[in-house]
Amino acid sequence: xxxxxRVGKRFQSxxxxxxxxxxxxxxxxxxxxxxxxxxxxxxxxxxxxxxVAGLERPDDGEVRVHGRxxxxxxxxxxxxFQDAALFPWLSVAENVAFGxxxxxxxxxxxxxxxxxxxxxxxxxxxxxxxxxxxxxxMKQRVALARALALEPDILLMDEPxxxxxxxxxxxxxxxIVEIWARTKKTIVFVTHDMAEAVRLGSRVIVxxxxxxxxxMDVDVAARLPQPRHVDQAExxxxxxxxxxxxxxxxxxxxxxGESEDGHDDERPAAAxxxxxxxxxxxxxxxxxx
Amino acid sequence: MLPGPGGVLRMLxxxxxxxxxxxxxxxxxxxxxxxxxxxxxxxxTLGVMLARMAWLRAAVGPMVVGLQALPxxxxxxxxxxxxxxxxxxILFVVVxxxxxxxxxxxxxxxxxxxxxxxxxxxxxGSRRLRLYTRxxxxxxxxxxxxxxxLGWTFAWRSLMAGELxxxxxxxxxxxxxxxxxxxxxxxxxxxxxxxxxGLGFERLLFGSVEKRVRERWxxxxxxxx
Numbered sequence: 080x081x082x083x084x085r086v087g088k089r090f091q092s093x094x095x096x097x098x099x100x101x102x103x104x105x106x107x108x109x110x111x112x113x114x115x116x117x118x119x120x121x122x123x124x125x126x127x128x129x130x131v132a133g134l135e136r137p138d139d140g141e142v143r144v145h146g147r148x149x150x151x152x153x154x155x156x157x158x159x160f161q162d163a164a165l166f167p168w169l170s171v172a173e174n175v176a177f178g179x180x181x182x183x184x185x186x187x188x189x190x191x192x193x194x195x196x197x198x199x200x201x202x203x204x205x206x207x208x209x210x211x212x213x214x215x216x217m218k219q220r221v222a223l224a225r226a227l228a229l230e231p232d233i234l235l236m237d238e239p240x241x242x243x244x245x246x247x248x249x250x251x252x253x254x255i256v257e258i259w260a261r262t263k264k265t266i267v268f269v270t271h272d273m274a275e276a277v278r279l280g281s282r283v284i285v286x287x288x289x290x291x292x293x294x295m296d297v298d299v300a301a302r303l304p305q306p307r308h309v310d311q312a313e314x315x316x317x318x319x320x321x322x323x324x325x326x327x328x329x330x331x332x333x334x335x336g337e338s339e340d341g342h343d344d345e346r347p348a349a350a351x352x353x354x355x356x357x358x359x360x361x362x363x364x365x366x367x368x
Numbered sequence: 369m370l371p372g373p374g375g376v377l378r379m380l381x382x383x384x385x386x387x388x389x390x391x392x393x394x395x396x397x398x399x400x401x402x403x404x405x406x407x408x409x410x411x412x413t414l415g416v417m418l419a420r421m422a423w424l425r426a427a428v429g430p431m432v433v434g435l436q437a438l439p440x441x442x443x444x445x446x447x448x449x450x451x452x453x454x455x456x457x458i459l460f461v462v463v464x465x466x467x468x469x470x471x472x473x474x475x476x477x478x479x480x481x482x483x484x485x486x487x488x489x490x491x492x493g494s495r496r497l498r499l500y501t502r503x504x505x506x507x508x509x510x511x512x513x514x515x516x517x518l519g520w521t522f523a524w525r526s527l528m529a530g531e532l533x534x535x536x537x538x539x540x541x542x543x544x545x546x547x548x549x550x551x552x553x554x555x556x557x558x559x560x561x562x563x564x565x566g567l568g569f570e571r572l573l574f575g576s577v578e579k580r581v582r583e584r585w586x587x588x589x590x591x592x593x
Contacts, residue, residue, distance in 0.1 A: 133491075134490070134491070152487075152490040152491040153493060154492055154493045156491065157491070158488070160484060160487070160488065162484055164482070164487070164488040166503070166506070166507070167585045168506045168507070168509065168584060168585060177489075177492060177502075178492030178493060181492055181493040181502075182493055210586065211583070211584065211585075211586035225492075226491075229492060229493075
């Protein structure tokens with residue numbers, strides 16, 4: 080379980096002084112959920128992911144995983160970035176085994192797991208291939224295998240399919256849902272693509288920007304079973320509704336000021352913002368205000 | 369004015385026969401290898417330190433850049449004052465001639481290692497020393513190899529300059545001997561040897577290594593389809 084408790088994060092910029100990427104942000108992700116964090120560019124979703132990953136420390140508040148505060152990155156939380164970040168001096172198999180070597184996993188076990196996870200991501204024949212010989216989609220598959228090889232409970236993914244062509248993206252989307260169903264991991268997936276979020280997540284959290292607040296928190300699994308597809312009518316419709324709700328609430332930042340208890344995620348922003356489109360979206364989703 | 373190729377060749381054979389050339393080559397190469405080994409080791413270490421320690425960069429950085437601009441032969445008077453007319457002096461010149469170019473190239477290479485690699489490694493549990501040996505240094509290798517190649521060239525040139533001017537033994541001194549004897553063929557034959565050795569080593573040591581490293585690290589130009 081991941082708990083984000085009243086987290087604040089500020090950044091210093093030479094042009095704009097101090098900006099708050101996150102302020103009083105609270106969020107909970109239960110075990111086994113596939114949560115998609117969606118929002119416009121710069122809304123703080125990547126910062127949030129980095130805090131859970133331990134790559135950055137919050138200025139205020141705390142992030143806890145399984146009850147214990149996050150102090151830094153670690154193999155219990157696998158991370159995938161938009162760039163595969165594979166090490167070019169190692170072969171595919173050596174890349175997958177990198178983390179295991181760090182953890183001093185025994186050679187036989189390393190080899191077994193490398194084979195297992197390369198098979199899982201459908202890159203079985205590529206063990207001895209060099210990174211520069213792989214396509215973008217292939218690199219991301221290897222990056223996934225590398226993260227999975229450490230058998231973390233939690234997988235954090237920061238727009239991992241953003242740089243891929245549509246075909247590779249669709250293929251990997253299907254595969255990640257399959258892998259999630261099989262391994263029952265907790266996945267937090269950041270994207271700016273609403274359709275992708277609706278296609279993938281059991282739960283979609285829509286963020287709005289500056290500072291990041293939870294605009295909507297939608298249980299998609301309840302209304303749309305997997306397998307889904309990006310072009311599926313229901314997916315497209317839900318994505319449009321969520322986008323509509325976001326566009327409306329985005330304008331009413333000033334109205335939705337500090338809440339008393341700081342727990343924004345329990346109260347859809349539509350309630351405070353009063354935007355017509357947002358209310359329609361909330362009604363459609365069956366959210367009771 | 370110029371001896372023909374025949375004359376040069378005859379001189380080469382002559383100096384080879386009486387062992388003079390072999391002794392000179394051995395002396396020069398010994399100095400080169402020892403000096404280069406020292407400057408490679410010290411240069412890479414210093415380069416990594418400069419890349420990762422901001423305070424060191426602030427303290428020593430400008431000096432490094434400034435000294436690198438000093439033609440290596442200018443170190444010879446200092447070397448002679450410190451070490452006298454000895455092997456240490458010539459080694460000092462070889463080291464100082466190449467150390468800083470290796471340092472600067474290494475620093476640049478380490479600083480250019482994509483932060484993403486370091487982040488990815490940290491999420492897999494890499495920390496401190498292992499982060500350096502398993503991620504940062506391998507990632508910086510192409511730049512380091514380029515620096516090492518440059519350092520090699522400088523080392524060879526510093527050595528020849530030093531041997532030419534003051535130091536006993538070696539190929540540079542054979543050149544001086546040729547001049548003193550007014551023997552053009554001897555001078556040119558030694559020049560040929562110097563060029564062949566210089567090029568040969570560069571190709572052998574760095575040619576295929578650099579190419580393979582650049583290819584694997586993904587820097588090679590894509591072949592036209």
